[in-house]
Amino acid sequence: MKTVIILLVSVLIAPKVWAQTPEIERLLKTAEQASGKEKIMALADVCKNFYSVDPHKGIAYGEQALQLAGLLKIPSAKSKVYNCIGVNYWTMSDFPTARLYYDSAFKNATLFKDTFEIGIFYNRMGLIYESLGHFDSSLLVFEKELDIYRQLKNPERIGNALENIGTIHLNRGEFKSAITYLIEAKTTYETTGNKKKLPYIYLKLGQIYSELQDFSIAEEWFQKGIEQSLALNDLPKAGIGLNAMGILYKNQGKYEEAIRKFKTALETTKNLNNRNLTGIIYGNMGNVYLSLENYTEALNYHQKSLDLAVQTKIPLAIARQQVNLGQDYYSLKEYPQARSFYEKALPAFIASKTQSELLQTYKALIDVNNALNDYEKSV
Template sequence: MRNNRKLTLKQTADTITSSSYLAKIEEGNYPPRPHVLQALERKFEVCAGFLTNYERRDEDAEYILRLLLSNIVLHPDKAKEVIDVIEENYFEYLSPINLEATYLCLKCAYYFKINDTKKAIDLYENFIIHYIDETELRSYPKLVRESFNYMMALKMFSENMIKESTYYMEMFVDSVEQGPMKAAVIYNIALLYGKLELHSKAIQFGLKAKFMFEYTKKYEILLCKTNNLLAAQHMKTGQHEEALQYLKQALITATKYGYTELLTLIYHNKGLINIDLKKYSEAEEFLQKSIEIELAEGRTPLWSAYRALIEIYIIKEEKEKGFQLYQALHENNLTNQNKPYITILFTDFILKFLNNEEYLKELDRAIEYYEKQNENELLYRAYRSLGDYHFQEANYKVSSIYYQKALKY
C-alpha cells in the first residue's frame, strides 16, 4: 500500500516545505530520519520535538497531522496547503481509525478557524459525532484528544458559548508541549476570559502568554496582540498606567511591522483610557487615528470608536463636530449601509442637541427597526437614554415606559 501512494514521503515533504535540504530523504525510508523532522519543525516554526516526541512512529500520516494541528493554531494560512497534501496523498492511509478521526477534527477546526461555519457544522454533524464518543475521550490516543478538544473550543466559540469554549481550550492546552503553539493557545484562553469579564484570569493567562512569546523571540504579531489584550484588561480594572505601558510596547511593534489592524485597536484603547482620565483632547486624537487607519485600509472602523467620539463631543458640548460626524457617517459608503444603527449610536447626542421633531422621529424609526431585529444591547442603551431624557423633561409617564422597556433587556 505504501508503494502505491501518489507521492513518496520525500515528495510530500518537498511539497509542503519547498526546501532543498529535504531532497536527501530516500524513498521508502520510514519513519523519516530525525533531521528531516527537525527541518520540518524549523520550516513551520513549531517547537523543537513537536514532530519527533510521540509514542508511535509506524504511521507517516501522524507526522503530517501534527504539522496540520500546529499550522491551524499558528499559521491558518499555511494549513490549507497541508490539508491539500493529506487529501491528495494520505487520506486513504489514515489508519487506524483514530488517525482518520483526528484528521476530521482538525479539518473541522480549520473551517471554524477561517469562519467557514457551514462546512464545519456539516463535517461535525455528518462525521465527527459518529466517530468520537466524548464520554470515552480519556481512552483515546493523545492526538485525538488534542484535536477534538481544540475543535470543540472553536465550535463553542462560533456559537458564542464562551464558558464552554474556555473549558475545551483549557483541556487542550493541558496536553500541549511547551512552545509557541502552547503560548498561542494560552493567549486565546486569555481572550476568552476577557469576554467572560473575568479580568484577573485574563491578565493571568495573558502574562503567561507574553512571557512565553518573549522567551521564544518569535511571533511578534502574537506578542503585540498579547500586549494589547493586557492593556485592555488592565484598563477595565481601572489600572490605567499599567494599561498605557502595555500599549506603548504594542505600539512599537505594530508600527515597526505595519500591523494596521493592531494599530487601530491600540489607538482605540489609548482613546478610551484618556476618556477615563478625562484627557478628552488626547482621547479625540487617538480615536481619530484609529478611524482614519480603518478608512484608509477600506475597512469599517470600530463602532465603539465612534461611540467614544460622540461621548467626547457631548461632554465638551461640541455640537458642530458631532453633527459633522453624524453627516459623515451617513454619507460614507463604508458606514452608511446601516443608517438605523448610526441613528441609535447618536441617541444621546440627538436628545441633547438635535431634539426637534425631525430627528426624534428618525430615532423612533431606528428603534422600531431594531425592535424587529431584537438587538438587545442597542435597544437597552436607547431606552435608558430616552428614559433619562423624558425624566429630565418631567414627562414621568413616558419616562417610566422607557425604563420598563430597558428592564426587559
C-alpha cells in the same frame, strides 16, 4: 454608551499575517512536491493560511485536500482539513457553515482519537460563540481547550487558551479574572519566546486599566503594545493600540489629541481592508464629536460605523453602533428615532449577557420613554 477600544476576537490558532504570499508560496511548493498524507496536510496548511488573505481560495484548497483524503482512503487526515476550511467561513462571518465543518472535524477527530484536533475544534467554536456574543458558551469551550493542551503539555497552545479565557473575562467586565489569565498567558509567551503574541496581551491589559480608570498604567501598556506591534510590522495591532490611546485621551477630555490618534490609526490600517477595526475607529470618532456636541459629525461617523458593522454580521458590533446613533438622536431631541435604535440594539445585549452595556441600554430606553411621556414603557 461604552466606547469600544478593541474588537476582542480571541486568539486563533493559525499564523494570521497580512502579507502572507511568501509563506503561502512555500506551502504550495511543499504540497506540489509531496504525496500521500503529507500532501493532504500541506494542502490543509495552505487552506488555513489563506483565511486572512483570500478565504475563497482557502476553501478551494481545503476541498481539494478532502477529495485527496477520500481518494487515498486516509480518513484520519480529514479532521485537520475540516477545521481549516471552517476558519475560512468564520472569517467571512458565515458562522452556520463554519460550524458544520467544525462539527465534522470534531466527529472525525473523536473517531480517530485525535486529541490535538479536538482542542482546535474547541478553539474554533469558542471564536464563533465570542463573535455571536455568547460569552458563557465561549468560556466553556475555551476552558475545555485549555484542559486538552495541558494534558498534551503543549505550551504554545496553553498560552493561546489562557489568553482566550482572559479575553472572555475582559469582555464580561470581570477584570480581576481577566488580569489573572492574561498575565499567565504573558508569562507563557515569554517563557516560550513567542514575542509575536505579546503586543495583543499588552493592549488587553491596557484596556483593563482603562476600564478601571487607571489611565497612567493603561497608557504605559498601550504604548508598549503599539511600539512592539510596529517593531513586528503588525499594523492591525498598532492600529488597535492607536485607537485605544485615542479613547484614553477622550476619556480625559483631551478631544483634539483623541481625534489625532484616531486619524493616525486609520492611516496606519488603511490598506488592511479590516472592516471590524475601521468601523470601531469610526464609531469612537463619532463619540468624540458627540462629546463636543458636533451632532452632524457624530451622526456621520456613527452611521459609517454601523454600515461596516452590518457587513461583518457581528451582533454586538451592530448593537453598539445602534446605541451610538440612538444617543445622537436623543441629543438632538429626536426621541422616536432614538428609541428605535435603542430597541434594535437590546436583543444582542440580552443574548450576550454583557451586563454593563445591557444596563446602559435599559437606562437609555427609560430616559427616552420619559422624554416621550411614555411612563408605562419606562416602568
